[in-house]
Amino acid sequence: MTTLATAPEVHGTGPNEQGYLSFVLGSVQFSRDEYFAYINWPTGRHVMSADAFLRALQRDVAWDFFYGIVNFDGVVGTVNHYGTVDLFAGRYNDAYRKAELDHVERLGTPVIRETFKAILADWTNEGFDPFASPEETGSAFGPKRGENNAAITRHRVTAKRIVSLPGDEPLRNDDNGHPVNRMFADVSQDEPEVHAEPGFEGEVTSFNLFAYLSRSQVTWNPSVVSVCRDSLYCPTTEEYILPIIHGNDRAEWFVQLSDEIIWDVEDRDSGAKRSKVVMKAGDVAAMPADIRHQGYSPKRSMLLVWENASAKIPELISSGKFPSQPVDF
Ligand code: PHB
Ligand code: FE
Secondary structure, X not given: OEEOOOOOOOOEEOOOOOOOOEEEXXXXXXXXXXXXXXXXXXXXXXXXXXXHHHHHHHHHHHOOOOOOEXXXXXXXXXXXXXXEEEEEEOOOOHHHHHOOOOEEEEEEHHHHHHHHHXXXXXXXXXXXXXXXXXXXXXXXXXXXXXXXXXXXOOOOOEOOOEOOOOOOHHHOOOOOOXXXXXXXXOOOOOOOOOOOOOOOOOOXXXXXXXXXXXXXXXXXXXXXXXXXXXXXXXXXXXEEEOOOEEEOOOOEEEEEOOOEEEEEEEEOOOOOEEEEEEEEXXXXXXXXXXXXXXXXXXXXXXXXXXXXXXXXXXXXXXXXXOOOOOOOO
């Protein structure tokens, strides 16, 4: 394993015949052509569809490497150590491990963050929005054609307390640029009435979460709508496939608010299949800390992801002081 300095320096070469730059992170190289992203490392090489690669890269960048592991697919991805990030190939894939073809590169977060942002900016063509559902975006493919910086620099929305309290009203969606999504046309837009005791007007709040989510323009991008110490409520709207396979470093809870998502659950380290979870509206699931999962949403659906953001949890789980599952039945 090599460790690079933390200076945010972007190494790009290029443009190739299709107009795309190539990038280097340690001994890992990234390049793309009209259809594919290519990832090469000293003991192997990998190819992914350019659209799937950009959708995964977009989440990794927007979430600043998220909790634990972000697998772009069964081979390449990142592990967040909150200050440094491992860029890996084959590390969480039994076959690559057994053949000793896997590779890990430990990088300072700024180095990998800036390089990933530069790849995303250069490889995203005009009209392609990696956050949008396939039905609501143009094509990722072809020779380099313009850019879409407005789409790729969106961040997930983060409330400080709860959406709708003073200070967090700007986070609420309205008709200005936030139309109700085509698949949520039947969602009531009524808002609850709040009658607070005098003096408590800024403390008591209520809002229609379904109406709020019905206006989300992005898919598979949880937004933090309430914060109570380490407890984060992160609802999101989902359509098509979660572009990453998430290997968590803590348990997380899912509450299916509408429609249906099918989850593929695998062993976090080997990728061995563990279960298939079909969640229908009203279902609640706890995803344990020793798995990885990828969701499939046949129709746009609403999902509440409930996270405990405590920085102590990964160590408590890896040292065995905390169980990896939050409940025993
Ligand atoms: C997850 O990995 O838990 C996850 C990520 C993004 C979503 C939903 C769930 O939109
Ligand atoms: Fe997850």
